[in-house]
Amino acid sequence: MGKDMRPFFVMPGSALKDLREELQLLNGADSAKTMERYGFRAGVGLVRTLGLECADIREAKAIIEQVWMETGLSRMSIEMINETEIVITFKESVEADNGDHCDFTKGYISGIISSLMRRRYDAYEVSCISDGAEKCVHVLTPSTTYQVERRDEVRKDEGGRRYLLEPGTSYLVESSGLDAAYQMYRDQVDDGCTGMVLAREYPEKVQRVFGINQGAILWLSYERGKRYAREPTDIPMIYSEIKNFFEANSRAVVLLSGLEYLISQNNFLKVLKLLQLLNDNVSMTSAMLIIPVVPEALNPQDVKMLERELKVLEVD
Structure with missing residues (x-):
């Protein structure tokens, strides 16, 4: 762990398995989506809790690699990274070792990258160890549903605005x-x-x-x-x-x-x-x-x- 990075908690593999089983009983086929959403929130929360920021995609890569080393979810390798496509492979995945797809991992890495880049990235698992593949391969691309966060300064001139709302x-x-x-x-x-x-x-x-x-x-x-x-x-x-x-x-x-x-x-x-x-x-x-x-x-x-x-x- 880097000297400037505080310790953080990641759910153990056994707890992930228990959570998935409980969700399967409650939600059936929708349990995978729930795991992914939970992972996404955890990834976003991690970046915010640690106060992580990056200036560009290269800096994001270094942060992601450092953070992931501490998660214990899998061994990661970033095969390709640019602003339009990110390809990541995982080995020794605790989810895949249990015979499941890497739904929590997919959401977790998506949440981390989306929060760092201030732009929503969707993750897709194109192959998984649980299906017999040698490694899990995830591809992340900018979301077609969520737009890039705008950083324009607040207008001083009211112009045609009719309603001033209060943040929060x-x-x-x-x-x-x-x-x-x-x-x-x-x-x-x-x-x-x-x-x-x-x-x-x-x-x-x-x-x-x-x-x-x-x-x-x-x-x-x-x-x-x-x-x-x-x-x-x-x-x-x-x-x-x-x-x-x-x-x-x-x-x-x-x-x-x-x-x-x-x-x-x-x-x-x-x-x-x-x-x-x-x-x-x-x-x-x-x-x-x-x-x-x-x-x-x-x-x-x-x-x-x-x-x-x-x-x-x-x-x-």
Whole structure:
């Protein structure tokens, strides 16, 4: 371990195996994705906890190699690295030795690289020891879902901005329509924030109707054939998606549209818990969360509970 690097904890291989088995009982086929998401959050958290930074891809390579030596997950070799593609091989993988694919490893290395480069990288395992390969090979490429974090300075001139939002705050936008919420979102993105939208509306409609041309757009839908679709009943997935986005971007804004739809597909208390957890994440960062709602579409008691948790903006 380098002299400037503090000790850190990585889950032992036996604990990873136990976690996977428990997730398989709870989530079935989705357990691999859950392991990957957990790994991603752990990788991002590691970089932030150790205060690691890099100026370019070469410096990132040196940091990754030094950090990975201490993880005990596997022996790593970076075969190729540039800003558009990274190829990494792993031997003696604790996950593969258990007969599993390297899902936690895939998320972990993706989280480390994404946090160092301030740009989301997706990881793909193209071969694995558990399938009989000589070594595990992972390829990482810039995400097509998440954009590069923008580093523009905050504009001093207000220009056409209509809404000034406070970092570290979650907003409940009470309105009969969505125009105001999307205007708030556009204002923050124009001001240098990295944005993501989760909406009930199809992404192309969001772009066309609300003028959203920057940031990721995810679709709350059961359409499994679309990579950008997220099942509205998979609350843990939605939570992880937004939490990971907050962690990967120092100035993030998320617009969660379709609250009424989420409640109809789950139940109010489950969605309320989701918002409480997200609000906790927002409060600890400089992120912003925008949640439009039509109060008349919900039970008055439910609206009051939402208003107690979030900062209310009435725009009509």
